[in-house]
Amino acid sequence: MSHPAFELVRDETIAEINSQARLYRHRKTGAEVLSLVNDDENKVFGITFKTPPEDSTGIAHILEHSVLCGSRKYPVKKPFVELLKGSMHTFLNAMTFPDKTAYPVASQNLKDFYNLVDVYLDAVLFPLISEDTFEQEGWHYELESLDAPLVYKGVVFNEMKGVYSSPDSVMHTLSQNALYPDITYGKSSGGDPKVIPELTYEQFKRFHQTYYHPSNARVVFAGDDAPDKRLEILDGYFSQFERNAVDAEVKLQPRWNAPRQVSGTYAGTIDDEKRRDGMVSVNWMLDPPENRDEMLSHGMLSYLLAGNPAAPLRKKLTESGLGEGMIGGGIASHLRQPMGSFGLKGADPADAGKIENLVLDGLAEIAETGFSAEQIEAAINTFEFNLREQNTGAYPRGMSYMFNALGTWLHGGDPLAPLRFETALAALKDKAGQGHFEKEIRRLFLDNPHRVTATLEADPEQGAREAKAEADKLAHVRAELSEADRRAVLERTERLKALQESVDKPEDLAKIPTLTLADLDRDIRTVPTEESRVGGVRTLYHDLPTLGILYLDVGFDLHVLDKDLLPYLPLFGRALLQTGTGKEDFVSLTQRIGRTTGGIAQHRALATRQDGTGTAAWFFLSGKAVPDRFGDMLGIFNDVLLDARLDNRERFRQMALEEKAGFEARLVPSGNAIVDTRIKAGLTEAGWIAEQMSGVSYGLFLKDLVKRIDSDWEGVEATLRRIRDRLFNRGRMVINLTADGALWPRARGELAGFAGGLPDAAHADADWRHDFAPKNEGLVIPAQVNYVGKGANLKALGFALSAASAVALRLLNTTYLWDKVRVQGGAYGGSSRFDLSSGNFAFLSYRDPNLLKTLDAYDGAAKALRAEIGETDLVRSVIGVVGDLDRPEFVDAKGYSAMWRILNGTTDKLRQQRRDEILGTSRADFLALAEAIEAVAAEGHVVVLGGEAATNAANEQRPGLLAVSKAV
Numbered sequence: 001m002s003h004p005a006f007e008l009v010r011d012e013t014i015a016e017i018n019s020q021a022r023l024y025r026h027r028k029t030g031a032e033v034l035s036l037v038n039d040d041e042n043k044v045f046g047i048t049f050k051t052p053p054e055d056s057t058g059i060a061h062i063l064e065h066s067v068l069c070g071s072r073k074y075p076v077k078k079p080f081v082e083l084l085k086g087s088m089h090t091f092l093n094a095m096t097f098p099d100k101t102a103y104p105v106a107s108q109n110l111k112d113f114y115n116l117v118d119v120y121l122d123a124v125l126f127p128l129i130s131e132d133t134f135e136q137e138g139w140h141y142e143l144e145s146l147d148a149p150l151v152y153k154g155v156v157f158n159e160m161k162g163v164y165s166s167p168d169s170v171m172h173t174l175s176q177n178a179l180y181p182d183i184t185y186g187k188s189s190g191g192d193p194k195v196i197p198e199l200t201y202e203q204f205k206r207f208h209q210t211y212y213h214p215s216n217a218r219v220v221f222a223g224d225d226a227p228d229k230r231l232e233i234l235d236g237y238f239s240q241f242e243r244n245a246v247d248a249e250v251k252l253q254p255r256w257n258a259p260r261q262v263s264g265t266y267a268g269t270i271d272d273e274k275r276r277d278g279m280v281s282v283n284w285m286l287d288p289p290e291n292r293d294e295m296l297s298h299g300m301l302s303y304l305l306a307g308n309p310a311a312p313l314r315k316k317l318t319e320s321g322l323g324e325g326m327i328g329g330g331i332a333s334h335l336r337q338p339m340g341s342f343g344l345k346g347a348d349p350a351d352a353g354k355i356e357n358l359v360l361d362g363l364a365e366i367a368e369t370g371f372s373a374e375q376i377e378a379a380i381n382t383f384e385f386n387l388r389e390q391n392t393g394a395y396p397r398g399m400s401y402m403f404n405a406l407g408t409w410l411h412g413g414d415p416l417a418p419l420r421f422e423t424a425l426a427a428l429k430d431k432a433g434q435g436h437f438e439k440e441i442r443r444l445f446l447d448n449p450h451r452v453t454a455t456l457e458a459d460p461e462q463g464a465r466e467a468k469a470e471a472d473k474l475a476h477v478r479a480e481l482s483e484a485d486r487r488a489v490l491e492r493t494e495r496l497k498a499l500q501e502s503v504d505k506p507e508d509l510a511k512i513p514t515l516t517l518a519d520l521d522r523d524i525r526t527v528p529t530e531e532s533r534v535g536g537v538r539t540l541y542h543d544l545p546t547l548g549i550l551y552l553d554v555g556f557d558l559h560v561l562d563k564d565l566l567p568y569l570p571l572f573g574r575a576l577l578q579t580g581t582g583k584e585d586f587v588s589l590t591q592r593i594g595r596t597t598g599g600i601a602q603h604r605a606l607a608t609r610q611d612g613t614g615t616a617a618w619f620f621l622s623g624k625a626v627p628d629r630f631g632d633m634l635g636i637f638n639d640v641l642l643d644a645r646l647d648n649r650e651r652f653r654q655m656a657l658e659e660k661a662g663f664e665a666r667l668v669p670s671g672n673a674i675v676d677t678r679i680k681a682g683l684t685e686a687g688w689i690a691e692q693m694s695g696v697s698y699g700l701f702l703k704d705l706v707k708r709i710d711s712d713w714e715g716v717e718a719t720l721r722r723i724r725d726r727l728f729n730r731g732r733m734v735i736n737l738t739a740d741g742a743l744w745p746r747a748r749g750e751l752a753g754f755a756g757g758l759p760d761a762a763h764a765d766a767d768w769r770h771d772f773a774p775k776n777e778g779l780v781i782p783a784q785v786n787y788v789g790k791g792a793n794l795k796a797l798g799f800a801l802s803a804a805s806a807v808a809l810r811l812l813n814t815t816y817l818w819d820k821v822r823v824q825g826g827a828y829g830g831s832s833r834f835d836l837s838s839g840n841f842a843f844l845s846y847r848d849p850n851l852l853k854t855l856d857a858y859d860g861a862a863k864a865l866r867a868e869i870g871e872t873d874l875v876r877s878v879i880g881v882v883g884d885l886d887r888p889e890f891v892d893a894k895g896y897s898a899m900w901r902i903l904n905g906t907t908d909k910l911r912q913q914r915r916d917e918i919l920g921t922s923r924a925d926f927l928a929l930a931e932a933i934e935a936v937a938a939e940g941h942v943v944v945l946g947g948e949a950a951t952n953a954a955n956e957q958r959p960g961l962l963a964v965s966k967a968v
């Protein structure tokens, strides 16, 4: 259990996470290693460096991108993309935080895991980081010709332009920077596009030398891989370094004696109807938590104040009528001195004083009256359930351990403390009823003068003004250049492009370690499913080890609803859980859910059925509980399904406003999803419904609904009742339960009672025919970036592709589209998606400075697919696709996925057939996809979400290309 190069500092069992935790120090360099040994086959490795930036040039962020672009042992253009393409990773990424940069990987396959670890270690410690890479990933000047205007290009430069187009991000940066003006948290670690061009290559190189050193590293391993091997791998790298004194400490922000104010603007239009485009928040800097008790207390206090719709401070803010939705919402613990924040978006900036008072008076009032026993019980049960369940969803558990440990470890604290919770939980249970949280509200907020009230306002001129300032600055730079200088820029531009288009040498590419096809499982993974009728309802049961928890999904077939009812569903679903019931108001209901269950949620699922017979469209209510509470949970299900207060106009109005604000906030960060949804709306029925419930049509629906709640509430309420009366009946229902076998007999009896209490009506399918025709559209948003899409239905165009097309698609995404749209085009991302069942195909770009150029790249994709494919590329792409298929699921997700496959007609036989097709991919499959994509180029339709100037410019160059309208 040891290695001579490492000193064992701690060796402890941590029962809470079922792990043996060993903390080591590398004798030569001082590198610290946390080795967590447990039985999780989803193995995690991560190396993290403290990287506090001194300015807003985005230096840490650009470096994060750049080290993954070639290293000493792996001298290819993009080892990261090779891994993305051809490994079985369950996680593979890198992230820049305000004070650290983390490089985590995860895999269930041991050989694959070691490959990932080696490529990552070599990348961070021995990157090539050439000047070309710096220019490509960071920023550089570009000239298309000697007479052309000078422009900025760079992946991070564009990425951050996108970030700065999102009002929520602007608000977050504004508040954080103002709260910590004297330390690193006062800078933008991602990079401010106005400041990024100040960064030089020399500074960039020096930043790497300073911080990317074992002496400044914190390494985590977690999972079932051999612990000694971990140390051996690390010493292989670390022993090549000498100890280095790295000063990377995150200084403490000195405290203030009096609160401050800060205001800012973002590029956005002002709604003429009402000035509701601002945001206001009250923010505090807190002291670093002293121990685990205090960390848990911070989390629970956030939950008590604002963590659920019934929480008193959230309720006060949303019911005030001063804004459309809450922002902040508690204590963010990832900073050394944590930040507490509460506020409203969709607010009038002139109300800043009122909102500030609302927060302060609200906190004072809560501290005075105190939390009720029910509120505290609900908070404790919710936290206890989550801590014991450790359901990290699709995210590897080991990574959540890693980030928890880093919270203290990075600043010289005990990395093991955040992994334990029993003692802290017990202590908090004792203190909670004795005024602990009320005292904390005073200490952390009311008596804490280190506070900033931040106000953000829309400025309709800002976009044009900033674009002009950038153009002027570039014109100024250009005017200073001699012809020889310009020629040099032009040559560099061309050289960079040529470099980007060049291909890696096969012998270099072969250095990236990879699995072979023989390492892959031939067979699909199946989930045990027992089908029966319980209380007259179709019931699926999955016997899986759930550690004593019952996971329940109850589904209702949406086909009974008329098509004009569909857009109401997202809000209808929320109304069930958030309006109260006939016997209790929504505060009491929310507390009952918190006290008795591990959570209840609702969602909708849509897919084209595999056999082409239409759409699987369902509404689900899902919940989890321990056996003794399962009956109580079913009682709650029954109450909300049959007796929710759909007449609660005030709650419904607040939810509609929140939903509308949420939709608008999603437009920029998730523009590619909006475009994808819009394209598919014209292709299939499932696509059309999805757009009605989440796309641009839904945004317009919400805008109208908010008005109708005031002008025609009776009509709205009657509609909600109609949905309930038709939807909730036994005839078109499914029950899905995932739990340990021993829990099934009793649960079955309880479920029969529940199902028997629901109405039984035989409604026929409604007519969902609609007249939404696909067209070429330009949807305008106030942003400096575009989301460019083009798509078609390949089945409708006459193509019948095999599952192997996914392999060709993967290669297209990781080579041609990556190069053309991201590397050369400067977009943050560009890819294509294809759904075998529906036949829907779409190209999509993300935070894209271009429009027509991107469309041209899409139209050239077929040609790229026809090019010669190397054997390595083919095999890697197969491995990548199989890796996606075998992605680990938490036990509740396994049960849910098995049910969803049954509902949409995906049999295990079909899954096996598809897996076989993927494993047997050949060049013919690439050619088949090429042919289909050629048809997309010719017949597909274009949807662009983007800036007005870019949209108009595209229409000027290609008259009539896009029908332009406002997205909101």
Ligand SMILES: [Zn+2]
Pocket: 061, 065, 156, 159
């Ligand atoms: Zn980035």
